[in-house]
Structures are given as C-alpha cells and as structure tokens.
Amino acid sequence: MLDINALIQTIAIAAIPVIFAITLHEVAHGYVARYFGDPTAWQQGRITLNPLPNIDPVGTVLIPLAVLLVSAGNFVFGYTNVPVDYTRLRQPKKDMLWVAVAGPAANLVMACFWALMFKLSWYLTDFFAVPLARMGEVGIKINCLFMVLNLLPLLPLDGGRIAVSLLPNRLAWQVARIEPWGFPILLLLLFTGILGSILNPLVLFSASAIETIFGLY
Numbered sequence: 001m002l003d004i005n006a007l008i009q010t011i012a013i014a015a016i017p018v019i020f021a022i023t024l025h026e027v028a029h030g031y032v033a034r035y036f037g038d039p040t041a042w043q044q045g046r047i048t049l050n051p052l053p054n055i056d057p058v059g060t061v062l063i064p065l066a067v068l069l070v071s072a073g074n075f076v077f078g079y080t081n082v083p084v085d086y087t088r089l090r091q092p093k094k095d096m097l098w099v100a101v102a103g104p105a106a107n108l109v110m111a112c113f114w115a116l117m118f119k120l121s122w123y124l125t126d127f128f129a130v131p132l133a134r135m136g137e138v139g140i141k142i143n144c145l146f147m148v149l150n151l152l153p154l155l156p157l158d159g160g161r162i163a164v165s166l167l168p169n170r171l172a173w174q175v176a177r178i179e180p181w182g183f184p185i186l187l188l189l190l191f192t193g194i195l196g197s198i199l200n201p202l203v204l205f206s207a208s209a210i211e212t213i214f215g216l217y
Contacts, residue, residue, distance in 0.1 A: 022146070026054060036089045060078050076142060097165035148203050
C-alpha cells in the first residue's frame with residue numbers, strides 16, 4: 001500500500017536534487033555545444049546555473065512526479081528543453097561525443113557535491129542536519145541514476161549519441177534510425193521491469209563508490 005505521507009516527504013526532499021540533476025545536465029550539454037560551435041542554447045539564455053529558465057512544466061515537473069508515484073518513490077525520470085543543434089557543431093559527428101558526455105559528467109559532479117552536503121550535515125544541529133543528510137542521500141542516488149541511465153546506448157539518450165559518434169559512418173547511420181523509437185523502447189523497458197534490473201546494480205555500484213571515496217559510511 002502506498003504511504004502518501006512518506007511519498008510527500010520524499011517529493012519534498014527530492015525536489016531540489018531532481019530539478020538540478022535534470023536542468024544542469026542539460027545546461028552542460030548547451031555549454032559544451034557552444035564551445036564546439038553551436039550557440040543555440042546560449043542565444044536563448046539557457047546556459048545558466050539558475051534552473052528556472054530551463055524548467056519544463058511537463059518534463060521537469062509532471063513526468064518526474066508521475067514516475068515517482070508509479071514507482072512508489074523508487075525511480076524518477078525527467079527532461080528539460082535546452083536545445084542543441086548538432087548540425088552547427090564544427091565537426092558534428094566527432095564533437096557530438098563531447099556534447100553527449102557533458103551531461104552524465106555534470107551528474108557525476110553533482111553526485112559528488114551532494115556527498116559533500118551529506119558530510120556537512122554531520123557538523124550541523126539536528127534541525128538542519130536531518131533534512132540535509134536526506135537530501136544528500138537523494139542527490140547522490142538521483143544523479144547516479146541520471147548518469148547511468150543517460151549512458152545507456154539508446155538514442156536519444158547520451159549513450160546513443162556517444163555510440164553514433166564512435167561507430168563507423170554506416171553503422172552510426174543505422175543506429176541513428178532507431179531514435180524515433182527510443183523513448184517508447186525506454187518506457188517499455190521501464191514498465192516491464194527490465195530497465196530496473198539493468199540500472200539498479202550500476203546505480204548502486206556508482207553511489208557506493210562515491211560514498212566510499214567521501215568516507216560517508
């Protein structure tokens with residue numbers, strides 16, 4: 001049975017880590033795309049640490065809440081609209097690799113940031129320490145989840161773009177043809193439980209590695 005009070009608490013604690021995990025992931029794409037020749041996100045004012053310009057009501061709010069409800073607080077997924085025009089990159093196929101890697105790399109940095117916040121909670125009074133510690137735990141897990149999820153070799157996920165960048169042209173073109181079916185395939189994997197069986201061990205390993213490095217347990 002779904003515990004509504006526990007779910008509300010989870011949403012309240014998870015809101016900030018989830019919003020930043022989604023928006024800064026996309027901002028990183030836009031920043032690196034600008035470096036390699038595509039100023040689209042910069043021209044639209046989307047390359048900013050302020051998450052508000054990049055919050056999409058559906059992708060950043062409704063979908064994460066819906067997935068959180070369906071999974072009883074165990075899984076979350078979302079997106080925002082920071083545009084990248086790969087055709088404007090100086091070397092589209094080659095530079096696509098770095099643009100794609102930037103998102104998961106941003107999640108790795110944020111996971112480390114939340115590990116530091118968790119450690120900071122040890123030195124605060126209980127009034128601040130408990131929510132900050134819980135937020136730190138969620139921040140580590142959420143960012144590891146987004147990092148691992150986006151590295152799956154399925155377009156339009158970052159892992160798919162990395163694969164297209166690295167594969168020979170003929171194979172890359174064949175992989176790129178799958179992109180319109182990427183999200184339906186992802187949803188099918190999610191609701192059949194296959195996605196969870198793939199992601200859970202990898203997310204657990206990543207989170208445990210970060211916690212060990214920062215001496216959290």
